[in-house]
Amino acid sequence: MRSIPTVNNDDERLEPISGTPIDLLNMPTGCPFAPRCDAAMKICIKQNCQRMEINENHAAACWVNVKNAMEGGEEA
Ligand code: SF4
Known part of the structure; x- marks a missing residue:
């Protein structure tokens, strides 16, 4: 997310x-x-x-969101 540019800065x-x-022709099992x-x-x-x-x-589609949701925290 830190690599997304903002406008007017x-x-x-x-x-x-x-x-x-x-390698898109050799996708890994996980993320x-x-x-x-x-x-x-x-x-x-x-x-x-x-x-x-x-x-x-x-x-x-990120395990951090799942972990946060399971712990009752914010989802994003
Ligand atoms: S934390 Fe999220 S983005 Fe990072 S490797 Fe895990 S699922 Fe992928």
């Missing part, structure tokens, strides 16, 4: 995602972002997360 420095994109994600957990490597509705306009 000339001083903004975008934060690149480290590593290289995955395709796991090797490059600072928040990756063991489950991220083993299993891809299902899409989860955050609100009427947003959805995510």
Whole structure:
């Protein structure tokens, strides 16, 4: 999310995602972002997360959202 640019902010420095994109012809078992994600957990490597509705306009497929929901915290 930190690599998404905002409008009208000339001083903004975008934060690149480290590593290289995955091989789309050889997709991993778990989340395709796991090797490059600072928040990756063991489950991220083993299993891809299902899409989860955050609100009427947003959805995510990230284990962090599931973990937060299970702990009663915010979902996004
Ligand atoms: S599921 Fe979420 S926390 Fe896990 S690797 Fe993917 S983006 Fe990161």
